[in-house]
Amino acid sequence: MACVPxxxxxxxxxEMGVGYDQHGQDVTSAAMRACKNAISSNSIxxxxxxxxxxxxxxxxKLQIKLGVPRPLHHTxxxxxxxxxxxxxxxSNVEVVDGGLICSSGVEVEEMxxxxxxxxxxxxxxxxxY
Structure with a gap:
């Protein structure tokens, strides 16, 4: 089902974007990067x-829809x-099942x-508006 404002x-x-958190396992950082990516190449x-x-x-007005892996919604x-x-x-933020959890290929404890x-x-x- 498509979501419209x-x-x-x-x-x-x-505007559409994607964000990653490769180290630290912080879905909020990934969501912030996705939003920054969405708005970073436009001027209004x-x-x-x-x-x-x-x-x-x-x-x-802004309405935001985030595709976030289901197990991470609560964080x-x-x-x-x-x-x-x-x-x-x-005026609205909607969080839906989406995104991805995958391997970064390496665990870096220092990060x-x-x-x-x-x-x-x-x-x-x-x-x-």
């Missing part, structure tokens, strides 16, 4: 410049993930590894 937002575009001047008639910068710190976004009002697991998280960031 809820009707409280007029959708302008969707339309909101700041008033290019959308009747819409101010303060009206920018995800959504407040830390939200801190990645420099502006825009986050905080408990094992050789690598966590991968996918992100979709819906931007609108």
């Amino acid at each position: 809820n009707s409280s937002m007029t959708l302008l575009f969707v 001047p339309a909101f700041r410049r008033g290019s959308i008639p009747g819409v101010s910068f303060e009206q920018m 995800l710190d959504l407040e830390k993930v939200k801190s990645v976004f420099p502006y825009g009002r986050i 905080g590894d408990k094992n050789d697991d690598c966590y991968i998280v996918n992100a979709a960031v819906y931007v609108g």
Whole structure:
């Protein structure tokens, strides 16, 4: 089933990203990297410049969907993930089964590894007003 932003937002575009935590087994770090990856190659001047008639910068809304491996949902710190976004009002964060747990190929105790697991998280960031 495809997830679309809820009707409280007029959708302008969707940014997608992927994030990894290869050492330390921290799914929050992977989710933060996925969100940073999603927003890092775009600029949104339309909101700041008033290019959308009747819409101010303060009206920018974000909805976030994260694909996280099911066994890790309970360890995800959504407040830390939200801190990645420099502006825009986050109106919804949805966490669904997704991502991946795989082997990084090596356990590096000096980097905080408990094992050789690598966590991968996918992100979709819906931007609108």
